[in-house]
Amino acid sequence: MIELVDVRKVFNAGQPNEFVAIDGVSLVIDAERTTVFRGPSGSGKTTLLSLIGCMARPTSGRIRLLDREITSLPERFLTGIRQKTFGFIFQQCNLIKGITALENVMLPAYPSGEKHASLKNRAMDLLDTFQILRKAQSRVEWLSGGEAQRVAIARALINNPSIIIADEPTANLDTKLSREFMEIMGRLKSERKTILFASHDPIVYESDLADRVVDLRDGRVEGSVP
Amino acid sequence: MEKWIERQKHIIDFTLSSLLRRKGRNASLILVYTLVVFMLASVVFFVQAIKREASVILKDSPDMVIQRMSAGRHELIPVSYMEQIRSIRGVGAVRARLWGYYYDPVVGANYTLMVSEDSGPPAGSIIIGQGVSRARLALEGDTLEFRSHDGAIIDLGVKSTISRESELVSSDLILVAEQDFRRIFGTPAEFATDLAVRVRNPKELPTVALKAAGLLPDTRQILKDEIFRTYDAVFSWRGGMMLVILCGSLLAFIILAWDKASGLSSEERREIGILKAIGWETSDVLLMKFWEGMAISLSSLLAGVILAYVHVFFTSAVLFESALKGWAVLYPAFRVTPFIDLSQLVILFFLAVVPYTVATIIPSWRAATVDPDSVMR
Amino acid sequence: MRKSSLFLLFLTTGVILLVLMFVHASLQVRAGAESIQAKAALVGRLDLTDLCLFTEASYTRHLSQADLHTPFQDGPMSLEHFPSGSLVMPPAVTRKINGKVD
Numbered sequence: 001m002i003e004l005v006d007v008r009k010v011f012n013a014g015q016p017n018e019f020v021a022i023d024g025v026s027l028v029i030d031a032e033r034t035t036v037f038r039g040p041s042g043s044g045k046t047t048l049l050s051l052i053g054c055m056a057r058p059t060s061g062r063i064r065l066l067d068r069e070i071t072s073l074p075e076r077f078l079t080g081i082r083q084k085t086f087g088f089i090f091q092q093c094n095l096i097k098g099i100t101a102l103e104n105v106m107l108p109a110y111p112s113g114e115k116h117a118s119l120k121n122r123a124m125d126l127l128d129t130f131q132i133l134r135k136a137q138s139r140v141e142w143l144s145g146g147e148a149q150r151v152a153i154a155r156a157l158i159n160n161p162s163i164i165i166a167d168e169p170t171a172n173l174d175t176k177l178s179r180e181f182m183e184i185m186g187r188l189k190s191e192r193k194t195i196l197f198a199s200h201d202p203i204v205y206e207s208d209l210a211d212r213v214v215d216l217r218d219g220r221v222e223g224s225v226p
Numbered sequence: 227m228e229k230w231i232e233r234q235k236h237i238i239d240f241t242l243s244s245l246l247r248r249k250g251r252n253a254s255l256i257l258v259y260t261l262v263v264f265m266l267a268s269v270v271f272f273v274q275a276i277k278r279e280a281s282v283i284l285k286d287s288p289d290m291v292i293q294r295m296s297a298g299r300h301e302l303i304p305v306s307y308m309e310q311i312r313s314i315r316g317v318g319a320v321r322a323r324l325w326g327y328y329y330d331p332v333v334g335a336n337y338t339l340m341v342s343e344d345s346g347p348p349a350g351s352i353i354i355g356q357g358v359s360r361a362r363l364a365l366e367g368d369t370l371e372f373r374s375h376d377g378a379i380i381d382l383g384v385k386s387t388i389s390r391e392s393e394l395v396s397s398d399l400i401l402v403a404e405q406d407f408r409r410i411f412g413t414p415a416e417f418a419t420d421l422a423v424r425v426r427n428p429k430e431l432p433t434v435a436l437k438a439a440g441l442l443p444d445t446r447q448i449l450k451d452e453i454f455r456t457y458d459a460v461f462s463w464r465g466g467m468m469l470v471i472l473c474g475s476l477l478a479f480i481i482l483a484w485d486k487a488s489g490l491s492s493e494e495r496r497e498i499g500i501l502k503a504i505g506w507e508t509s510d511v512l513l514m515k516f517w518e519g520m521a522i523s524l525s526s527l528l529a530g531v532i533l534a535y536v537h538v539f540f541t542s543a544v545l546f547e548s549a550l551k552g553w554a555v556l557y558p559a560f561r562v563t564p565f566i567d568l569s570q571l572v573i574l575f576f577l578a579v580v581p582y583t584v585a586t587i588i589p590s591w592r593a594a595t596v597d598p599d600s601v602m603r
Numbered sequence: 604m605r606k607s608s609l610f611l612l613f614l615t616t617g618v619i620l621l622v623l624m625f626v627h628a629s630l631q632v633r634a635g636a637e638s639i640q641a642k643a644a645l646v647g648r649l650d651l652t653d654l655c656l657f658t659e660a661s662y663t664r665h666l667s668q669a670d671l672h673t674p675f676q677d678g679p680m681s682l683e684h685f686p687s688g689s690l691v692m693p694p695a696v697t698r699k700i701n702g703k704v705d
Contacts, residue, residue, distance in 0.1 A: 047599070075507070111506055282639055284646060336664065338664065342648065457666070465690070466689050528614070564631045571621070
């Protein structure tokens, strides 16, 4: 479903602080499977996810999404794909402060011009699914860590994406919340969503969900299980 | 089309939520902004309205006024000069005007004393303007004292007051009979203040004026056109009043826009990154910034203009009164007629809305075009 | 009510008020025509030449009739004496050196 062919990503090319984040990665990721990228910090996990998720372009190499080459697409199309296909869950929630949880969840769909009422209903349903409906009108600063994480998950799902990308989602959660998070992910998997994790948390890569664990080191694939 | 409207509404929703996060700051920003627009719009309305009114009211002023000059100063003109003027072809009527300034020490006001054969009062009485009436609390039947040039006290009875409607031209006028005028000021019978000339064909005025200058080399001619241009200049944007407020307002707009234009905080940059990461395009981010600028500036423009209209045309620009009055004791009570037009609004729009909105959008351009993966870190 | 709906309502109200403003202005102009005519008539009857706005000094009271010297108050520094004097400029013809009559 997602194919990477000899992808390289270099930051600050030509300058003294030149840094090769991804150094020739070739990979095929299957649809409806959960893949975990494991590795120490600096191994390029985050960069790889952002490349797959159309957040950045590779310096060289090709990326294919559903047999469609996305590396050379203009930004407008890239954003459209990102919006429709991917849902992102970041390490630090990255919710917009000062506005309500509900608004945060609806935010990704604002530019699409969808009717307000139906969008709001969908957002409320999502919040309900994750049992935080009662916090819909609360500002995100007033939410606990676990609640904020669930709002972030709801936000990632508002556009009904087929691929979820989660970058160190349990880094700021305790064990209980981490397990709850993985439960939610399990539900999403059963809804036939493709999930990509970047994590060094055993709760993630040792869970039943993980169909495949890919080890990264220094921007290269070291190994894959299976 | 519907989608487009809904997209705008959604983005406005977010923009307003975003602005409401700092309620106090944005509220005071709108307040200050409205104040600046209010001042500027008030001046623009007032000045334009008076200019228009002046040009209409002064339509029937004399075609030419002939003043005698001596050592560069306005001196009394011999009445005999009238004959020479009458001899010029094209001259319709010549009238010797008698008018002067009288300083009233009781209230510290300057009055304009004037003689009018047709509309003036009989000897021993005066017709006073509303401003005089207010200053001295004098009504029909009261008596006012005048100190003459030789120290004598002359009492003159108020026959009537000039109508309230014409205060803009008559507020400080006191119409007296000719003999009383000459008694007060000591103007000899052979002299007048100046000559008011009316020509038959206004197109011939320059020729007549030239001939008058030739016949009477110690005089200068003030043409009606110059009267209009004088008032045009006073109330143009280069006139003192306009210029001061204009410069002040421009400075205020620049300062307000500067705050926006001087760049984004790291928090704002991060938020734009988040928006891009969750699927907003560059154009969506810029649209949001556009509405952010518009929300503040457009609201202030509307509020400021409407308040300015009320201020100028319902309260006769009460806030400007003290500036216009200066040290004068008399000030006319008049209702400004609302001569407004669309061009004023357009100018105000371009001054108040465009720079601020542009200053809000431009700094975000860079942040909006950056790859969103920076927010992943 | 949605925030954007409130805002658009506010904008619409503002625009409507602006339109009303223009309507009111044109009505007032029509209503005031009589009063303006009265003023113009008085100007014609009495041979007036100036608006009675600045009664502080002779050259501010009769802007168009001011001679070449009075605004400068005989003083060598020619400092402006009255507040109104700083609001008004001397008539155009006196500002030109040796101002000619057209």
